[in-house]
Amino acid sequence: MTHTPLPPMLRRPDDGTAPGFAYGADYNPDQWPREVWDEDVRLMREAGVNVVSLAIFSWARIQPAEDTWDFGWLDEVMDLLHAGGIAVDLATATASPPPWLTTAHPEVLPVTQAGETVWPGARQHWRPTSPVFREYALRLVTALAERYRDHPALVAWHVNNELGCHNVYDYSDDAARAFRAWLRSRYGTLDALNHAWGTAFWSQRYTDWEQVLPPRLAASHPNPTQQLDFKRFSSDALKEHLRAEREVLRRVTPEVPVTTNFMITGESRAMHYADWAAEVDFVSNDHYVRPGPQALDELSFSANLTGNIAGGRPWFLMEHSTSAVNWQPINRAKRDGELARDSLLHVAHGADAVCFFQWRQSAAGAEKYHSAMVPHAGADSALFRAVTDLGRTLRDLAPVVGSDRSPARAAIVFDWQSWWAVEQDSHPTHLLRYRQEALDWYSAFLALGVRVDVVPLGTELDRYDLVVAPVLHMVPGRLAKELTGYVTGGGHLVTTYFSGIVDENDHAWLGGYPGPLRDLLGIRVEEFDPLPDGESVELDDGTTGTLWTDRIAATGPDVEVLASYRTGEQAGRPAITRRRVGDGSAAYVSTRLGADGLTGVLARLLDAAGVTGELPEPARGRVELTVRERDGEAYWFLVNRTDEPVELPGVTGEVLAARTADGWDREDGGDGGDGGDGGDGLLVLAPRGVAVLRRTPGAP
Template identity: 70%
Template sequence: MTDAASRDWLRWPHDPDRPRFAYGADYNPEQWPREVWEEDLRLMRRAGVNIVTLGVFSWSRLQPGPDTWDFGWLDDIMDRLHENGIAVDLATATASPPAWLTTAHPEVLPLTRTGETVGPGARQHWRPTSPVFRRYALELTTALAEHYGGHPALAAWHVNNELGCHNVHDYSDDAAAAFRTWLRGRYTTIDGLNHAWATDFWSQRYTDWEQVLPPRLAASHANPTQQLDFARFSSDALRDHLRAEREILHRLTPGIPVTTNFMVMGHTADMNYADWAHEVDFIANDHYVRPEPGGADELSFSANLTGGLARGRPWYLMEHSTSAVNWRSVNPAKAPGEMARDSLLHVAHGADAVCYFQWRQSAGGAEKYHSAMVPHAGADSRVYRDVAELGRVLKEDLAEVAGSGRLPARAALLFDWESRWAVRRDSLPSSLLDVHDEAMSWYTAFLDAGVRVDVLPTDADWEGYDLVVTPLLHVLPEATARRLTSYAEGGGHLVTTYFSGIVDENDHVHLGGYPGPLRELLGLRVEEFAPLPEGVRVALDDGSTGTLWSDRITVTDAGTQVWARYADGPLAGGAALTRRALPGGGSAAYVSTRLDEEHRTALLNRLLDGAGVESELPEELRGRVELTVRAGEGVEYRFLTNRTDEPVKLHQLPGTPLTGAVAAGEEERVLAPRAVTAWRVPVSGPATR
């Protein structure tokens, strides 16, 4: 294996041609005496562990000094793992620089927006643009690649770890110099920058590149396009570090795939993973479920989006938790069944690897109260027994599912990182808006309606879907606007929401009325925003209520139907929900407020009917069970996840259950609370749309 096409998944050292689920965790043997290692290997075999990630935070062990190397302990555990049939995802260990490096070179430490130095003592205390840090990090990467590139246990390379989790925004002089270089590449001339940043406002005009700085603490609102560009630059700077390590690994170990762990979850959105997805040989993600109502739905959303980034290929769940985490204000343990549900819901959305942080729960350090596959209580514990049972399920019950892709849905939900960055900053009509929250509300509506939807980045190929929803697509370049228009005019059904289509890629308002280049397509015009204060609700004449936002809409096309009007307040009688039928059979709908959950689902069902999209679930299961489908050769694997805390009876379902339901011979199958089951359903014809 030497070409890029051969690096699309793990290199299994044992029986390489057999698809299987990877199952394991981050393993930190350096935290433990060697007599514990033998117990670890025995318990890994019992639990069905077949892969571990090594070396994530081992730089100080591997390189005790600038000219000193110690690979002996890692050689030992790599050999032992291979002897026990366990593969290794080997980290480059560059996530946390050692004390000797930051002492000798304090200039690698990041600076905050207010000019404070981020000191060592935790992790990720390094500047993404520091040439000094880059030199030492690539030296370590080279040493590891040269030493372990031929090791039989090596299945993949793991660049750094959670890039940008704590150091995405650095305001140092290194960052300022790199930012100016990045801006030159984007705008070419200082006049181009001045135009993009609208610097004639507040006398911000630049006459020399050296005058340009990151958006450090300012007397008032920093330039909004400067803020947006700095967000882009910060993501790109980390991506550039990923590329630098990856290129060394590809050159020295051409047959070994390279990845890094994304953080597609909740409110972690400082890295543009739609861009990063093209830089790795396979997608890997970390996710930690929210211990609150709707947490499993958010997990599903994030797993779905990760599958969208993977473009239908297998992906790697690099980290999640067996039970409690340690970094929330209160960290409850998972209820019975939740660990398996959280894992299998990722599998349902295309993950072919299920791994945790970490293997053995630490006795000391900042994450000693973070759960693990082997908890403080040891193997005689509910957590470890659940871990071993899940390993059995992946190895035996679901073995045939490994290697299958996810079957595309008929509806798509678009997620745009740049819109999220733009909507999170200051000096906007409302500070209450959040792209992730709005997207999640629509995703929940799809789950409540029992309809599968694919969550995709805006640069994906979504033109073939029957219905496309674009929540809060605030940053809308002309090219994307043309794609949306062509999609709807070609027969697709488009749904967009308030505060969408407002600015171009330079954060300049599309003039002539909102929503800019979508006005003609939607058949309406908004002259003025009417954001709603926190806690204020507005009634619509269809019985629904809206929050956060409203618009003063003028309908401009006779073909635009008003589905609901505002029933009270200053906009009473004005259009709130509209849909324009297009000559080519498509449509364009506009939702000008954030609807309550019940009526958002009702609206979505009406939109789905208009697009000819139906639920694949029996009516009694819709809303109670989430359906996700993976497809193999002549077969579909339909995963059903119980979204409730009550047993759900499964009727009228074709196929054969693989796991999670009662015995197939019984008259009635019941899906336990928070449980996941997979069903094998033979199909004729191609398995993809």
């Protein structure tokens, strides 16, 4: 069979073939006897696989002892894959140090906040700041790079694996030394550090750098700025390890691109991926669906954020699951259509590579019940047939490869520093979840059928008509000026409770909340009034608030009260406000309304900003529209968010692929079944279906 060529991010300079999607998985041949390998390559070709990530957890096999190397098996696998037309994203294999290393050098093992050693037996049992680990890891990286620098199968380097997934916070003596060096670089002097940390409180003033430690287990709440700086440092320490491996690879193989797999999913807050993105040649991400009513929304949110961290350029979906995972309390299999829908929703947000963990489901080990492209049941299974079907669909979608995400008119700002700071201890409530509030706003946009970009803080906002910055807790003075400039320039800003509260040192802004945003919003809050778990308040617009309320006073006649509290301690006072500023506005939502409650509020704010949906009214909220574009052509991805067929009257274009009731319709015009052109020009999406249309400018 003919394989679709790899996307530009993975092609060698001398590869002149037209690009296609990358499709594949983590491949772990060292888990299997040699006779399985040939069968693997045959099935990969049948499924349309054209790339695998190789040797991710193979350090112990590659280097069975300090002075012993075994490349023979890896040479054979590399040659076998190349002969089968399958490219290799070769891992540096440093994610899990072998037993001989941790036995000889137990000082590389991480230490918990309570001073306990994290022992071998799982993975990622290494300190990001350990000079001993760094020495051995770079020795391995150098050996791999020098051996495979000219191998024709090699198309990319995969640094480590999910950096920081289990070892981001290390409180060892190595970490303490590195933390002090990081603080010296950040603050310069102890006086500056003492000011930033507010060490006059609780007699914490430092007079020597050696006195400074990570925020280890303490008698009470550790210094909040110390905690925040340790989070900053820990993300930077992992970034430095990424750089160290990357520099070896660039020195030996300067023409081979380097990436590492981010984990923009769920509550993986510890790594500042927007800051890391500049360190890799292309952005890669791992994503796993988490059960719940917002599961599909969260997938879209994460893919959206990944695409914008990548600057709107194509990125690599390094891992997701074909079906069930193994690490949730209950691990359910995906339903019919969900494998393709989930994969293509990532593609819709800019992924030019669709890969899974893993190729063949393990027979032993901690992840033996995690699904794979080839399940325990083997190739004669519905799951493998769905995998093969997706491979064919990706080949049909080859024209999309290399296109960029088309910007929306609205944006949700996502800020890692606020995320870190807002969920620390000693706060008005421990129930606040930063990412959940952002996700609720995203769900409201989806419910209204309005496209929105999820963008990291620092993105140029002037391109957007409306910007939502939920729980923007940390607002340095410079950021306050930027937001004010955005509004006075005609932009429409929305922010929420517990925003504008602290500066970059986690020091409270004085004079009333929300600090430097008071004048812009036209309100003043003297005191927070968070709600106990399970308690709620009613607003006079019919919505219900939980988690938080504010005692708001409007400070000017130009402030419009969009909703007031009807019940609770703040009854009769403003709950949602909006201040007009020339052609722009600044709105404030003082309670958690949840996705459903935000929908009506957001509709009013969008209307004021002149932002509307692009789909016909009956499909809004039921179908997600995402757009990619290149050279004047737009690719519309239409994803059915429901378990029922959805009609899309008036939506036209060349159908590149559409899931029908009987499978995939891959021809323009369809046959009248669900998911294709119904014969009367009516596009119908099957339950959990996807359609991809190529459209020219001006098309309805």
